[in-house]
Amino acid sequence: MGYDYVDTPEGFRERYIRQMEAMTGIDRLLGELRQTLKDQKLDKNTVIIFTSDHGLFMGQFGLGGKALCYEETTHVPMIIFDPNTKKSKRGKTSDALVQSIDIAPTMMTMAGVTIPKTYQGKNLTRLLAGHEEEVRPFLYTENLWSTQFGNPRCESVQDHEWKYIRYYKNENFSAVKKIATAKAMGINTSAMLYKVHDPDIAVYRDYADGPLNGEPAVYEELFNLKNDPKETTNLASDASNKSKLEELRKVWKTEITNARGNEFPKVLRYTSDSEGERGVIIESK
Numbered sequence: 001m002g003y004d005y006v007d008t009p010e011g012f013r014e015r016y017i018r019q020m021e022a023m024t025g026i027d028r029l030l031g032e033l034r035q036t037l038k039d040q041k042l043d044k045n046t047v048i049i050f051t052s053d054h055g056l057f058m059g060q061f062g063l064g065g066k067a068l069c070y071e072e073t074t075h076v077p078m079i080i081f082d083p084n085t086k087k088s089k090r091g092k093t094s095d096a097l098v099q100s101i102d103i104a105p106t107m108m109t110m111a112g113v114t115i116p117k118t119y120q121g122k123n124l125t126r127l128l129a130g131h132e133e134e135v136r137p138f139l140y141t142e143n144l145w146s147t148q149f150g151n152p153r154c155e156s157v158q159d160h161e162w163k164y165i166r167y168y169k170n171e172n173f174s175a176v177k178k179i180a181t182a183k184a185m186g187i188n189t190s191a192m193l194y195k196v197h198d199p200d201i202a203v204y205r206d207y208a209d210g211p212l213n214g215e216p217a218v219y220e221e222l223f224n225l226k227n228d229p230k231e232t233t234n235l236a237s238d239a240s241n242k243s244k245l246e247e248l249r250k251v252w253k254t255e256i257t258n259a260r261g262n263e264f265p266k267v268l269r270y271t272s273d274s275e276g277e278r279g280v281i282i283e284s285k
Contacts, residue, residue: 003057003064012059044083047110049103051078069141069156069165070231080128082110089130096127097139097159120259140255144207148175148193152218153207157252161226164248166217168210191284198273205265212260222248
């Protein structure tokens with residue numbers, strides 16, 4: 001319901017105007033930041049990285065929100081300004097397959113800091129300097145947040161031409177039913193929906209490990225991004241693309257295995273239960 005503004009032309013227009021206003025304000029703030037750096041004589045020694053965490057559906061596929069692996073929500077811009085870059089190398093654009101996990105290794109390299117072996121991102125400094133064209137052959141994307149609101153867990157792998165998406169069954173108890181019970185019993189709705197307890201750690205741990213341990217996909221999609229950049233035609237059931245589907249299934253298995261690693265995940269226990277043991281009550285808003 002939070003994205004119902006895409007349901008009507010009027011709602012979409014008003015929301016889009018507000019987004020453009022926000023972007024204009026951010027652009028102005030960035031200009032003020034650069035001027036402040038110049039005033040403090042720090043502009044020649046400051047790298048600026050500008051990006052976003054995700055895109056947003058604005059009516060595409062009849063949807064609002066995020067949570068899926070389509071280009072509309074996973075493909076975001078990234079601008080890196082390094083004042084030490086040669087002028088001949090500035091203003092370049094690249095469609096190399098990079099990810100948000102690449103930002104930290106890139107910043108650390110620029111700062112002369114050793115990148116920890118546990119980091120899975122790639123250092124982009126050679127790409128920025130024009131010494132290489134690509135940093136990886138495939139992108140791996142995942143949304144493990146299978147929720148009470150209905151969206152499924154999904155994963156994708158892609159190169160410049162093809163994208164393969166997997167979906168998993170959502171067996172969460174419905175938020176609609178939780179809300180109805182909360183209202184009937186006078187319980188804080190946010191508490192009913194969002195409080196996290198220790199058993200939830202096990203649930204989400206299973207969500208993360210399930211596909212690697214053989215959990216089947218309930219639906220698959222295959223898109224030719226070169227011929228179908230809007231991802232409107234699913235080719236997964238097209239017999240002529242069977243070999244490509246099998247190839248990307250193998251790539252998916254390799255990529256998810258690399259993403260999960262071999263060690264037990266470093267999980268921080270921060271739940272209503274853990275805080276209650278310390279005498280702290282997490283208040284719902």
